[in-house]
Amino acid sequence: MLELVTFSTLNGVLYGMLLFMMASGLTLIFSMMGVLNFAHASFYMIGAYFGFEISRHIGFWPGFIIAPLLVGVVGALIERYGLRRVHRYGHVAELLFTFGLAFVIEELVSMIWGKAPVDYRPPPSLDFVAFSLFGTTYPAYRIFMLATAVAMFVFLILVLRRTRVGLIIQAALTHPDMVAMLGHNVPRVFMMVFGVGAGLAGLAGVIAGPALVTQPSMAALLGPILFVVIVVGGLGSLGGAFVASLLIGLIQTFAVAINVSLADVIGPTAAGIFGELGRAPLAQIAPVLPYLLLVLVLILRPTGLFGTRES
Amino acid sequence: MSALLDVQDLHAYYGKSHILHGVNFHINAGEIVSLLGRNGVGRSTTIKAIMGDVPPVGVVRFAGRDIAGMKPHQIARLGLGYVPENRDVFPSLTVRQNLLLGQKSARQAGRWSMQDMFRIFPRLEERADTPAGVMSGGEQQMLTICRTLMGDPDLVMIDEPTEGLAPMMVELVGNLLAEIASRGVAILLVEQKLTIALKISHRLYVMGHGRIVFEGSVADFNANASVRQEWLEV
Numbered sequence: 078m079l080e081l082v083t084f085s086t087l088n089g090v091l092y093g094m095l096l097f098m099m100a101s102g103l104t105l106i107f108s109m110m111g112v113l114n115f116a117h118a119s120f121y122m123i124g125a126y127f128g129f130e131i132s133r134h135i136g137f138w139p140g141f142i143i144a145p146l147l148v149g150v151v152g153a154l155i156e157r158y159g160l161r162r163v164h165r166y167g168h169v170a171e172l173l174f175t176f177g178l179a180f181v182i183e184e185l186v187s188m189i190w191g192k193a194p195v196d197y198r199p200p201p202s203l204d205f206v207a208f209s210l211f212g213t214t215y216p217a218y219r220i221f222m223l224a225t226a227v228a229m230f231v232f233l234i235l236v237l238r239r240t241r242v243g244l245i246i247q248a249a250l251t252h253p254d255m256v257a258m259l260g261h262n263v264p265r266v267f268m269m270v271f272g273v274g275a276g277l278a279g280l281a282g283v284i285a286g287p288a289l290v291t292q293p294s295m296a297a298l299l300g301p302i303l304f305v306v307i308v309v310g311g312l313g314s315l316g317g318a319f320v321a322s323l324l325i326g327l328i329q330t331f332a333v334a335i336n337v338s339l340a341d342v343i344g345p346t347a348a349g350i351f352g353e354l355g356r357a358p359l360a361q362i363a364p365v366l367p368y369l370l371l372v373l374v375l376i377l378r379p380t381g382l383f384g385t386r387e388s
Numbered sequence: 389m390s391a392l393l394d395v396q397d398l399h400a401y402y403g404k405s406h407i408l409h410g411v412n413f414h415i416n417a418g419e420i421v422s423l424l425g426r427n428g429v430g431r432s433t434t435i436k437a438i439m440g441d442v443p444p445v446g447v448v449r450f451a452g453r454d455i456a457g458m459k460p461h462q463i464a465r466l467g468l469g470y471v472p473e474n475r476d477v478f479p480s481l482t483v484r485q486n487l488l489l490g491q492k493s494a495r496q497a498g499r500w501s502m503q504d505m506f507r508i509f510p511r512l513e514e515r516a517d518t519p520a521g522v523m524s525g526g527e528q529q530m531l532t533i534c535r536t537l538m539g540d541p542d543l544v545m546i547d548e549p550t551e552g553l554a555p556m557m558v559e560l561v562g563n564l565l566a567e568i569a570s571r572g573v574a575i576l577l578v579e580q581k582l583t584i585a586l587k588i589s590h591r592l593y594v595m596g597h598g599r600i601v602f603e604g605s606v607a608d609f610n611a612n613a614s615v616r617q618e619w620l621e622v
Contacts, residue, residue, distance in 0.1 A: 241488070241494050244481070244485055244488065247478070247480070247481060248478040248481060248489055251478065251479070251480070252478055254460070255472065255476040255478075256489070257461045257464070258441065258460045258461070258464055258470045259464060259489060259490055259492070259535070259536070259539055260465045260492040260539055261461055261489075261492070262461050263461060264459070
């Protein structure tokens with residue numbers, strides 16, 4: 078039991094931090110520009126593919142640095158020459174633009190790298206066992222992922238809290254027009270935030286790719302969970318996104334690990350009330366839990382856990 | 389001498405509704421000018437159109453440059469300051485951070501320093517590290533004006549600064565406007581009430597139905613009771 082709790086907590090926090098690397102950018106972009114970026118998870122995917130491609134030629138570590146930067150540049154260009162032009166036609170047009178973009182990116186990735194998963198592996202330098210507990214081992218690569226995610230988190234907080242650019246970003250989250258009229262180049266700040274948000278998602282892809290599966294459907298698999306995270310946390314709230322990321326990371330990991338069904342908890346009557354659902358083990362219900370949470374939060378607390386804005 | 393701000397035949401639209409129907413006026417360097425009129429005649433729209441927040445149609449020249457069509461941040465950087473009527477403080481940021489955001493860059497030495505602001509309105513120093521959102525309406529009004537001054541504008545356009553303020557705060561705002569003018573900064577004061585406007589203005593404009601309907605000095609205005617009756621009194 079202790080073993081299960083330890084590993085599930087580690088994995089849950091790790092999964093949560095990965096979610097946060099994407100949700101942070103997504104929620105910042107949403108509060109500033111008012112647009113839900115459907116293509117955000119696609120940046121995660123191209124991060125993984127760029128990392129894979131670079132690691133094939135010059136190794137994992139150059140990819141770890143270069144791939145997120147490349148993804149950031151791609152994101153900034155998409156904002157500058159795509160989204161900014163679509164912006165004048167309103168939010169629906171922007172939404173449709175990012176929606177289309179997600180499919181374009183998925184198709185491009187399938188065309189270039191094929192539909193099958195690619196062989197993206199952890200570097201040999203991290204391919205060892207970090208520790209073992211009660212006979213179960215924990216890979217060093219996962220510790221590295223966790224460390225990267227935590228470092229990114231600290232970096233993000235420092236930039237937002239301690240720098241002038243961070244101050245401008247915080248003000249522009251709620252009052253972009255006023256910030257512009259004080260003489261700050263808000264369109265450039267938007268482009269930068271979009272680029273950095275894309276870059277962070279790319280970094281998540283680079284480190285998650287070798288541990289999970291790098292394939293063209295990875296964006297579509299993760300995208301919906303990201304929306305759950307930012308809605309549950311409260312649209313536009315960075316703190317909310319952090320808590321919701323960890324919450325969903327832990328819920329999903331524990332649900333998969335714990336093999337109980339409703340019948341085990343409330344007895345044989347469960348089958349009578351819930352039918353087949355009563356006998357289904359929790360692991361089987363796990364995928365639906367985040368969406369259940371989404372629906373409940375929208376009904377009970379539409380602003381999310383930490384949100385202030387109705388939407 | 390050419391005017392600091394020169395507005396000719398300015399039109400503006402909100403969607404399909406035509407708000408400004410050819411507004412003409414000018415402000416000279418260091419001058420205090422008031423733009424009066426009832427609610428909804430287009431005073432706020434006029435300054436928003438000058439700032440580029442509402443797309444302007446017509447000629448807007450500032451310091452000899454045609455600024456119609458420029459982006460708001462570019463216009464602000466030319467030395468045009470704007471203080472909105474809804475006291476847009478950044479509520480979650482501290483008073484100090486709000487003031488810092490008024491500066492256009494980290495290394496900017498202008499006419500005004502943070503110390504000046506604290507001297508003019510000591511309350512800002514007392515509350516320097518509290519979130520701006522928890523201050524009173526009057527304090528927020530002073531903060532918004534001070535924030536704009538931190539950007540060292542040559543002309544500040546202030547929209548209804550005394551709206552809903554207690555008499556004591558109105559006096560403080562009036563003193564601040566006088567201090568701004570004493571440093572050679574021009575002011576465009578948009579008001580509905582005449583309290584401060586008649587006391588400090590060099591010239592007045594009165595707006596009605598999206599146009600300028602009166603232009604003159606305070607003496608001209610006082611001598612012309614029908615203007616007040618027709619365009620200002622409710």
